[in-house]
Amino acid sequence: MKQIQSVTLRSGVTIGMGHPCFVVAEIGNNHQGEFNIAKQMIDEAAAAGVQGVKFQKRDSEALLTRQGRAAPYTGPNSFGPTYGEHRAALELSIDEMARLKEYSESMGLVFFASAWDDPSLAQILDLDVELLKISSAELVNVPLVRKYAKADIPVILSTGMSGLDDIDVAMAEIRAYHDDVILLHCNSTYPCPEEHIGLPVMEALRERYAVPVGYSGHEKGIGPSVAAAALGACVVERHFTLDKTLKGTDHQASLEPAQLAAMVTMIREVEKAVQVKGKVVFPDEQAAAKKLRKCIVFSRDLPAGHVLTEADLTTRCPRVGVSPVHWDEVLGAALNRSVKHEEPVQWDTLSLNQPVCAGAASS
Numbered sequence: 001m002k003q004i005q006s007v008t009l010r011s012g013v014t015i016g017m018g019h020p021c022f023v024v025a026e027i028g029n030n031h032q033g034e035f036n037i038a039k040q041m042i043d044e045a046a047a048a049g050v051q052g053v054k055f056q057k058r059d060s061e062a063l064l065t066r067q068g069r070a071a072p073y074t075g076p077n078s079f080g081p082t083y084g085e086h087r088a089a090l091e092l093s094i095d096e097m098a099r100l101k102e103y104s105e106s107m108g109l110v111f112f113a114s115a116w117d118d119p120s121l122a123q124i125l126d127l128d129v130e131l132l133k134i135s136s137a138e139l140v141n142v143p144l145v146r147k148y149a150k151a152d153i154p155v156i157l158s159t160g161m162s163g164l165d166d167i168d169v170a171m172a173e174i175r176a177y178h179d180d181v182i183l184l185h186c187n188s189t190y191p192c193p194e195e196h197i198g199l200p201v202m203e204a205l206r207e208r209y210a211v212p213v214g215y216s217g218h219e220k221g222i223g224p225s226v227a228a229a230a231l232g233a234c235v236v237e238r239h240f241t242l243d244k245t246l247k248g249t250d251h252q253a254s255l256e257p258a259q260l261a262a263m264v265t266m267i268r269e270v271e272k273a274v275q276v277k278g279k280v281v282f283p284d285e286q287a288a289a290k291k292l293r294k295c296i297v298f299s300r301d302l303p304a305g306h307v308l309t310e311a312d313l314t315t316r317c318p319r320v321g322v323s324p325v326h327w328d329e330v331l332g333a334a335l336n337r338s339v340k341h342e343e344p345v346q347w348d349t350l351s352l353n354q355p356v357c358a359g360a361a362s363s
């Protein structure tokens, strides 16, 4: 299978191995169907430091059966008396989406959307987007996934509610047309308990499909999403809201602006923290070692020619002499000259039985 390390979008943004984690504010339908709220959410997401803003698009008629549309939908989170009317009330028009795309891009953000049915996909494609998203819900919808694939635009595929067999099918559909695909590990429980997140699954997906892998999080906090970035997630997508107490089922499992900003800051911190892979001692640590580490000192006045024993030596800060890592090499050495109590041991004061190993002066 062809190994895909990264995917580059038309705007030049590259998502994948060796590139900053692409953080996405999933605005979804948390704009409540209101253009001005959506625009404000883009402002807040940009201020929080994300790279992408994501919307959802549905067409009630193509999404639901007549019966499904007519089903009563009452309760505190309802935006209409039937489920069809409720869903329709939460939609933005495609013209509004076009304006939001232009607005997002003017701020340097990647605008993209998940389309949940054929007409919505056609409308999103008419917007000339540079990136598409297939929601976890639609991963098993072979005819829709095939249409996404035929569009030949980079696509993010989310894998909540799916086992590997379902993902195999969707990946084969997409890869029949192109390889610009990014997988997101996801558990579609809203909110998802931490013990069901399974971040190590990202590595399993990476190995099995040889594409960049990210994380679509539905947990309440931000710790697991930050950890996902530390484990190499190339995308972290989180549902976003202006206020968790707003009407609607999604808001409680979404991040408010301050949380989103904190998450972005932490992701950038951990990205730096995992850059160095080998155990190296940095110059600043050398300075710290000088102050914090001890050296060997003489524990009493001693004459020239004396052969050193444990009783002649001890260790003290700061490290202005031979490091105690060489304790056994110093034992048994003879003194070239007389020394004083608490004087740091220096190599040139000693006649050694055998030469000191390389790097002796650095510990």
Ligand SMILES: C=C(OP(=O)(O)O)C(=O)O
Residues within 6 Å of the ligand: 056, 114, 133, 134, 135, 136, 137, 158, 159, 160, 184, 186, 188, 216
């Ligand atoms: C619900 C969606 O995403 P996910 O499956 O990643 O939660 C979506 O993108 O519409």
